[in-house]
Amino acid sequence: MSIKEEITRRRTFAIISHPDAGKTTLTEKFLLYGGAVQEAGSVTARKKQRASTSDWMEMERKRGISITSTVLQFEYNGYKINLLDTPGHEDFSEDTYRILTAVDAVVMVIDAAKGIEAQTRKLFEVCRKRNIPIFTFMNKLDRPTREPLELLDELENVLKIGAYPINWPLGTGMDFKGVFDRLNKEVHLFERAVGGVFKAPVSIMDLKDPFVSERLSESTHKTVLEEIEMLDIAGEEFHPERVFSGEITPVFFGSAMNNFGVQLLLDNFLKYSLPPGSFTSLKGETILPEDEAFSGFIFKIQANMDPRHRDRIAFLRVCSGKFVRNINVTNASTGKKIRLSNAHSVFGQQRETVDEAFPGDIVGLIGNSNFGIGDTLTENEAIVYKAIPQFAPEHFIYLNNPDTSNYKRFRDGLEQLLQEGVVQSFQLKNNYREVTVLGAVGPLQFEVVQYRLKSEYNAESVSEPTQWSLMRWVSPAIDESELTNHVLPVGAVLAGDNKGRNVILFTSEWSLQHFMDKHPKIIISDTPFEELEAAKV
Numbered sequence: 269m270s271i272k273e274e275i276t277r278r279r280t281f282a283i284i285s286h287p288d289a290g291k292t293t294l295t296e297k298f299l300l301y302g303g304a305v306q307e308a309g310s311v312t313a314r315k316k317q318r319a320s321t322s323d324w325m326e327m328e329r330k331r332g333i334s335i336t337s338t339v340l341q342f343e344y345n346g347y348k349i350n351l352l353d354t355p356g357h358e359d360f361s362e363d364t365y366r367i368l369t370a371v372d373a374v375v376m377v378i379d380a381a382k383g384i385e386a387q388t389r390k391l392f393e394v395c396r397k398r399n400i401p402i403f404t405f406m407n408k409l410d411r412p413t414r415e416p417l418e419l420l421d422e423l424e425n426v427l428k429i430g431a432y433p434i435n436w437p438l439g440t441g442m443d444f445k446g447v448f449d450r451l452n453k454e455v456h457l458f459e460r461a462v463g464g465v466f467k468a469p470v471s472i473m474d475l476k477d478p479f480v481s482e483r484l485s486e487s488t489h490k491t492v493l494e495e496i497e498m499l500d501i502a503g504e505e506f507h508p509e510r511v512f513s514g515e516i517t518p519v520f521f522g523s524a525m526n527n528f529g530v531q532l533l534l535d536n537f538l539k540y541s542l543p544p545g546s547f548t549s550l551k552g553e554t555i556l557p558e559d560e561a562f563s564g565f566i567f568k569i570q571a572n573m574d575p576r577h578r579d580r581i582a583f584l585r586v587c588s589g590k591f592v593r594n595i596n597v598t599n600a601s602t603g604k605k606i607r608l609s610n611a612h613s614v615f616g617q618q619r620e621t622v623d624e625a626f627p628g629d630i631v632g633l634i635g636n637s638n639f640g641i642g643d644t645l646t647e648n649e650a651i652v653y654k655a656i657p658q659f660a661p662e663h664f665i666y667l668n669n670p671d672t673s674n675y676k677r678f679r680d681g682l683e684q685l686l687q688e689g690v691v692q693s694f695q696l697k698n699n700y701r702e703v704t705v706l707g708a709v710g711p712l713q714f715e716v717v718q719y720r721l722k723s724e725y726n727a728e729s730v731s732e733p734t735q736w737s738l739m740r741w742v743s744p745a746i747d748e749s750e751l752t753n754h755v756l757p758v759g760a761v762l763a764g765d766n767k768g769r770n771v772i773l774f775t776s777e778w779s780l781q782h783f784m785d786k787h788p789k790i791i792i793s794d795t796p797f798e799e800l801e802a803a804k805v
């Protein structure tokens with residue numbers, strides 16, 4: 269197969285949702301279609317099995333959250349699908365955002381009884397910025413839900429995205445009888461059976477067909493007819509290009525648990541999403557996937573994923589060319605030349621050596637401690653990809669080591685977790701002693717740090733609150749001498765981030781605003797300045 273053919277058959281995406289909407293269940297059903305798992309329940313079972321064999325997973329289990337992410341690759345109908353799992357906890361986590369920089373599309377799962385929830389909205393905003401196709405799956409139609417039209421309105425009003433329902437529910441809750449595929453004019457009937465049953469869809473001329481009316485109650489039939497008429501007259505029109513550009517989201521109704529509507533979603537997803545596309549380099553050049561030189565970037569680093577191995581995996585998204593085992597590349601961020609010999613595909617806990625990979629694929633590079641998040645690895649040294657966005661933390665703690673005899677373990681563990689980007693670190697300046705402050709966008713990250721320090725490095729730690737709640741990067745054009753304690757508001761401090769860039773930590777929104785009003789020439793930002801520059805290219 270040519271590289272072009274390999275690219276065309278690839279799809280790389282993530283599922284985003286608020287916890288409990290059904291992401292794990294849907295993932296599992298996708299894998300069933302791909303033949304990647306043999307029986308329903310195995311992903312959940314694996315989730316539980318992992319939970320019992322690792323301390324860290326124990327935290328996941330207790331909190332009912334998924335902290336780790338894995339990459340799932342499977343084949344379906346000639347397509348090669350890379351599904352990137354995103355952590356599903358309610359806390360805002362930078363990790364999820366980094367993963368979303370490596371995908372070309374997302375499936376957004378919504379619990380149809382609840383509608384759009386906080387985490388869905390945040391994750392959606394990130395995807396929106398990248399203009400990638402977004403597919404919506406309204407889940408749990410087997411139970412009472414909100415009105416389908418109301419759910420569509422919410423997509424349009426809250427998320428401000430046009431919604432086009434590809435299929436439409438025939439009744440809801442106990443009255444749910446199936447869906448009507450609007451593009452193909454087919455009815456898919458729902459039967460309550462454990463694990464779902466496959467039934468061939470039935471083509472109909474229109475919804476007045478007796479095949480439909482006989483199966484629905486009179487009132488449900490009337491409602492469905494009115495709804496479909498309304499959608500046809502007043503709704504969005506379906507243009508695939510508008511899906512490709514992320515302007516409209518195709519909407520599917522179904523029940524992941526009952527395996528209903530999942531295949532419709534998967535087939536349409538493959539039809540209306542795009543194969544891996546081009547990436548823009550820092551210099552503004554367009555790097556096409558079929559370009560000869562191999563290139564990719566590291567979007568995630570994870571240590572100790574498997575407690576038995578105790579190693580470190582850097583996840584690389586292939587952007588252009590072909591990856592082959594033992595390929596010689598340059599780390600464009602450090603200029604170092606490296607041979608990539610230890611490359612794996614990581615499917616949950618299983619690992620397999622990767623001999624070749626194509627744009628859209630994710631490769632797990634094991635054992636190289638010099639890689640950092642956002643590093644570009646390439647055969648063409650001229651290619652450097654833009655940095656992965658960094659977010660200004662809103663929670664800050666001091667993290668101390670109460671037991672000086674294990675200081676080294678504490679230091680090494682913390683260093684590793686900082687390299688993974690679990691939290692950010694800041695060194696206070698103008699201070700009589702060296703003080704490190706940790707910052708995170710969501711406070712759960714601190715718990716993750718403490719838990720992992722203990723379970724993976726056997727290092728105790730004690731956290732102490734700080735007075736800060738906001739942080740801003742200072743323009744590199746501003747000389748440090750201008751940022752004395754006299755200039756900063758009461759309680760605010762100057763610090764350096766892990767790259768030595770100046771930042772100011774503020775105690776409140778009010779204090780930040782006051783500072784900005786008083787010193788308009790001191791330019792500050794909630795994004796690092798190099799990122800702002802790169803965004804202009």
Ligand code: G4P
Nearest residue numbers: 285287288289290291292293356407408411523524525526
């Ligand atoms: P998440 O990964 O988004 O957090 O959600 P997950 O798939 O774990 O699903 C959350 C709960 O919702 C699970 O129930 C799951 O069985 C249920 N669920 C998923 N899809 C459907 C659906 O289509 N209909 C209904 N009625 N329920 C659905 P649980 O009780 O938390 O776990 P379990 O014991 O069933 O595994």
